[in-house]
Amino acid sequence: MLRRILVCAGMVLAAYPPAAIPQSASTSRAFLDTYCVTCHNQKAATAGLALDKMDLEKVGEDRAVWEKVVHKLRTRAMPPPGRSRPDAPSYNLLITRLETELDRAAAAKPDPGRTAVHRLNRAEYANAIRDLLAIDIDSESLLPVDEVNHGFDNIGDALSVTPVLMERYMSAARKIGRMAVGQPEIGPFSETYEIPRFLTQDDRMSDDLPFGSRGGIAIRHDFPADAEYTIRVFLQRNSRDYIRGLAEPHQLDFRLDGERIKLLTVGGGPELKGEPGPTFSQAGKIGDRASETYEHGGAEQPLEVRFRAKSGQRLVAVTFLSKNAIAEGVFQPPLTQFQLVQYKGGNPYIDNLVITGPYDVTGVADTPARQKIFVCRPTRTADEEPCAGKILSTLARRAYRRPVTDKDVRTLLRIYEAGRSEGDFEAGVQAALERILAGPEFLFRIERDPAGVPPGTAYRISDLELASRLSFFLWSSIPDDQLLDLAESGKLKDPAIFEQQVRRMLGHPRSRSLVTNFASQWLYLRNLGSKTPDPKLFPEFDENLRQAFQQETELFLESTLREDQSVLRLLDANYTFLNERLAHHYGIPDIYGSHFRRVTLRPEFDARRGLLGQGSLLTVTSYANRTSVVLRGKWLLENLLGAPPPPPPPNVPSLEESGTDGKPLPLRQLMENHRKNPGCASCHATIDPLGFALENFDAVGRWRSADAGTPVDSSGVLPDGTQFEGPLGIRNVLLSRPEEFAAVFAERMLVYALGRGTEYYDYPAIRTIVRDAAREEFRWSSLILATARSMPFQMRRSEQ
């Protein structure tokens, strides 16, 4: 019954036809007078709004204010709880009227806004290098973190340039130039790869490691030359510096690009026949000399392999052959972090690898990077400069995202000559490449007002500028040759070609950035890395679980993107991605193995459907030692409902952990105590019920039926009287208003696509996006296409 009412309400909302006859100004005025003007009048001027004064015939002249009014009405934030409220049809009629007027005013005088010069952020820089030079760089070690604004790290106004950053760009340019061109004369050096300490290594760790392997690591290492290299393995030690897990022999498998290059045995040495040190650290107690030597480093000395490798990026894997003493799948209660650092037993783990080289260099093979760069090779000295010109023009066109001018080429050739005179042809090219990578033409996205456009007016951006916007939106990277060619020949304007390109780019693997950059920031997924659930309360939370959470949500998001599902499925899809570890955590049986696979959720796991059932988001919205209905409620309001609550007032006291008799109280009761205060209730009446709906999920996303001994009560009431129960209830609330969710999604996507925050003059465009996408059930592609076609994306406001 309840569901039907919600569905009906939803249908009314979803079905409001843009061409409906808007209500008359006098009816709107009556609405405002009845429900709004009591507070929002000239005298009281609540929130600075005087609705009695405003003219409903001239909505278009005060768009900023009316857009705010519409927003409050759409989210039902106004009238506030406790006041008399109109019925849903009345809300909708007023909203329709206002929006029609606002859209009409916007169409008459469109304002696409204006982003100033926009620096590439770290992720975009790394992707550009990948696409330009076929090199994967560790951008986090080369460049500092970017400033975040409006929830994203690609906002033009926030991305500043400082001398420190400039130094980093120059240093990165040098490193990348060397890596890309290849350097036959460098001396040997070491590169260390570490495994996070709290990553349990009792299973196969990744798809890059062989079946039947346990623990260890697989990495893509850049071999700078055809030469010999060594790998040294260092094993994990406990807090007394004993190497762990040496009691039994284990086999250590070394592979290069999937082929085994060595198998070594570690552990179980005869040195341990005497008296080894204690298994759990005890002050003052040590083993005999032979075992001490062995366990403090002797066992590790022979773990070095020397091998020959050709230059380029190759997969290096070091792992143990699986030899578990305990049956697989039988879950052992893990040691707490404190116990683990004292423990010398269990399986040996790898702590880090050191790859050193090159020794005995024989040459530099043609890596993918060199192939991209050297589109010609000079056979005689006279060929060198023309060839350099060709190489640099090709690179610069892609790096600068536009046709290259004579001036560009002359500039680069000057640097080439300086480098050539100190070295050889390749050194010259390398120097000029450094110049490209540190230059403003590469680092900044610049859009230019065309000549003759009056100040402060909207104009269509050029095809080349549109190509850049598209590729940074869909790929977080530079345009590819196909897109550049079309833009250069002026064909991108053609609507059919434009749509074809958008769809092509969406289908390309590079569009994964929409998951890793857009969705992960929209949903606060990036915070997962810094969450530290209390090891005493959640001893089973380790790095493996954290990574599993991340994988699950990323795979899930990507699947909806690749299958072009409706974004509403993010809320209620009947499947997710699990591996054994994660399935066990969720209590879902019959999932075996460490790899992730798609799993249809059976009816008894209905609560897990969609994003709201996933450990990543449930952990991100909790504290280290308990859930937080406020964090979860706030997250829902901000990210899914588009109604962010205002910040709390200063000096809010912290939550009492127990009642007056000292017994721990369930969270609901604690929150009730606070909500008795009307000053708090004004906001918390909206925030808390949403958070309560998810109370069956604890702070690390496990299902629970009781909290502090009391059964979880996950019921709630929304300010407009809607009742709901648990995750299913909250999902239905969200799905009953698909337009609202789609509007939130569209707004977030527009911020990301434009690289600026949204303003009142963007909302008509957002409404158009939602309307257009509604025709295709809000599929990913419909929202993306509508965004790419939107007025602010296709146009720009000229300088004032």
Added chain:
Amino acid sequence: MIFKKAIPRRTFIRGVGVTLALPLLDGMIPAFAAPEKPVKRFSIVYVPNGRIMERWTPEKEGTDFELPLLLQPFAPFRDRLLVVTGLSLSVARHAPGEEVGVHERPCGAYLTGVHPKWTDGADIRNGISLDQIVAKEFGKHTQLASLEIGLDSAGILGACEKGWSCAYVNTLCWRSPTTPIPMENNPRTVFERLFGDIGSTDPAERRAIQRRNNSILDSLSEATGDLIRELGPSDRARISEYLDSIRDIERRIQIAEQQGSRDLPSLARPYGVPTTFQEHAKLMYDLQVVAFQADLTRMITFMVGREKTDRPYPEIGIPDAHHPLTHHAGDPQKIEKVVRIEALQARMFAYYLEKLRSTPDGDGSLLDHMVINYGCGISEGNGHSVVNLPLLLFGGASYFKGGRHVRYPKDPPLSNLHLTLLDKLGIPVENFGNSTGKLEL
């Protein structure tokens, strides 16, 4: 699941909930300084797990004292040496209700004079360390405000002793009460921080890099100037920021070039972390000398080992972990091993002193124009005693009169020494840590 390369130490500490302000200077543009007047420098060298005090403390006081075994390597520098006896780190005693932490507290308090907070979580708390106060002042004149280096890797993180965060033993340096600074143990990284991404300190190579930088920077300035002329006012701001940044780098290169270049000892960029203790220590000492010589920094803190380290010394026939050995309970064999470890550390430090003494600086040597503190926050490792700390000062005559052993009565706090040193270094403050006044050096 592909693991990222060499996740920096900082990321580890971030996992415990502490965010670090990374020193982002690349050291790409070195300052080859030939300073006009003698500058002031401070070098802190920390040896962990206490000392066998009966082999350390001279019997007699004043100028006529004998050098016990552990001080014998310093005989050539006797005239620069001040043996300081009697100071205490009472602020590191355990507070009521606290458990264990007998290494965490003294290490945390050694340069702060503050009782570190008993926690293993994200709410670690200490004080601002002495070196950072010095760095704030000295950093006005140098490329790098300070350098924090060590021989042990960050290793165990999270909880060390029950309830105590490993941050307290992994570092001595705290930029703020909540910001520990990680000790860099990779000599290659230290080299690159000082000299940038280059193969050696060879002047020809430096000049080649500088020429390359200059030609690229010229080209960038020109291109940017053109760009700015084409853009409207609202677009110019960001490009101007970029241009200002380029100009800033050019200016610093100019200053470096004007200051003239010195002949630095030829030091190739290290390949990574050496396998033996001696190689590693020697390399780190070499880097410290070169850093001072090139005036890249005037404040360096060096941990020969993290506090409570379990490093064995197989090269001198000691496969046992250091820390458990220091709990000798009177066993002469264990004591003998500990003494041998401490003697080795002292010999390596003497190597450092010798290099400092033989490196010219202004009208004397580097050793003449600096203060070095060699010591530990624990005296008897067996009992984790925090009174009567093992402390040595080496340095120029302008700081104190050397060749003496001074015993201070009534257990003055270590912070009093720090207060005095700050004054000598030209950074007088009212108080520091739990200081009660200055000491007569």
